[in-house]
Amino acid sequence: MSAARRHIRRTAPLARPARLTLIAGTAVLSAALTACSGGAAASDAGSGHAAGTSQAPDTRISVNLQGTSATAGKPVKVTLADGKLKTVKVTAAEGDALTGRISGDGRSWTSNRVAAPGTEYSVEATDTKGGTDRAGFSTAEADKVNKLTLAPGKNTTVGIAQPLSIVFDNPVKDKAAVEKALKVSTSNDTEGSWGWLEDYSGKERVDWRPKDYWKPGTRVTLDADLGGIDSGTAGGWFVRDYRTTFTIGRDQVVKVDLDRHRLALHRDGKTVMDVPMSAGTPGGQKASWRGTAVLMAKEGTINMRSETVGLGDAYDKMVDSSMRLTWSGMYAHAAPWNSAYFGVANHSSGCVGMSDANAAELYRKAQVGDPFEITGADAKGTVAEGNGYGAWNVSWSDWQAKSALS
DSSP: OOSSOOOOOOOOOTTOOOOEEEETTEEEEOSOOOOOOTTHHHHHHHHTOOTTSSOOOOOOEEESSOSSSBOSSSEEEEEESSSOEEEEEEEETTSOEEOEEEOTTSSEEEEEEEOOTTOEEEEEEEETTSOEEEEEEEBOOOSSBOOEEEESOTTEEEOTTOOEEEEESSOOSOHHHHHHTEEEEETTOOOEEEEEEEOTTSSEEEEEEESSOOOTTOEEEEEEOOTTOBOOTTTOBOOSOEEEEEEEOOOEEEEEETTTTEEEEEETTEEEEEEEOBOBOSSSTTSEEEEEEEOOEEEEEEEEEGGGGTOTTSOEEEEEEEEEOOTTSOEEEEOGGGGGGTTTOOOBSSSEEEOHHHHHHHHHHOOTTOEEEEESSSEEEEOOTTTTTOGGGSOHHHHHTTSTTO
16 A cells, blocks of 8 residues: 555445444444345334334444544454344455454454555445445554565566565564564475564665575465554554565575685586686685675676775776675676686685676576575675675574564
8 A cells, every 4th residue: 555545436335225423432334234124114014013112133333443534553343233244344445455353243343454554444244134334434644654675576586595585664663563464475385484684774674584495496475464564653654565476496506615716506416617716805805705695686787886895996897797796795797807816816806706708607597596605714704694695694593583573
């Protein structure tokens, strides 16, 4: 749902039998659920009963939320004065329905989820005698809206190390409530866990990674049922739901050996590339990271400037076959200017450089989400969880402990 309130054109229902009344401060529909009973009037008239001595059941309903500025973040409750409810439908203006359950005595219905802010809802109820009526209300606009960015993209195919990653625009105070609304389903019951961390941008982020690398062919779906959840005073309301799906592609792992100055691509356990390279100069900030990085994006030919990664005016050049591994600026790419060091020494500004031909081949064969397993002594540290997708550098038990529900 967008933050702005949805406005829909209302059409009068067929044979609408009642008008909206107010009873004890709650929106109530007057006797509109009365079941059809063709012979009731004649029977009463012939019986000689005084008017009002034999009445039909009171089938009015009341809705706990009312008016045009109802409080969001609460479940919707529909109550029947007498008799039993058969069905209740609560639908937002854009067509999204709130599911719910009827109480054991049949007198009330409560939604499973809460009402989202800035949203117009229609209510339709039927009782067990066939009567039907409708009501409506709108929730107040959100003072502040929290949005998010999802990765990977919808209907994409990614490598075996790709996590589900959500970055929030604003802080999230009630992490447990948000995490409960994030539902991951897979085609083969993959075991995994959410973990909260700080993104490299400084924003709050939550990632879902499997215990081990994904199995090729796994189909993954995320349903983020966030509409109506309050993320806190500093964060604001979520006003819509999100959904994304993706598929796991080939079983590929890129192994980077900083000590041997070699890069190898393994597919289904077999080596399909093994080429010389030169990584970051050891002993300072130009050194490469070790650990498992994940190919975040294939960016092609890009302009690389040293000042963007805190290295002054060391370089400013166009670089081919660029594959991003971290937010801090570590790439694998073509580096023909560094050819004298390929297979010999690490002598770059932090990236993994190869010849034009080898970089182009890796660029063609690699897929976003492939793990780059980087080993060796010539490193400045291990890739952090929020610097790209570094969750694989955390043990499984430590990762599970990062869940708000652990």
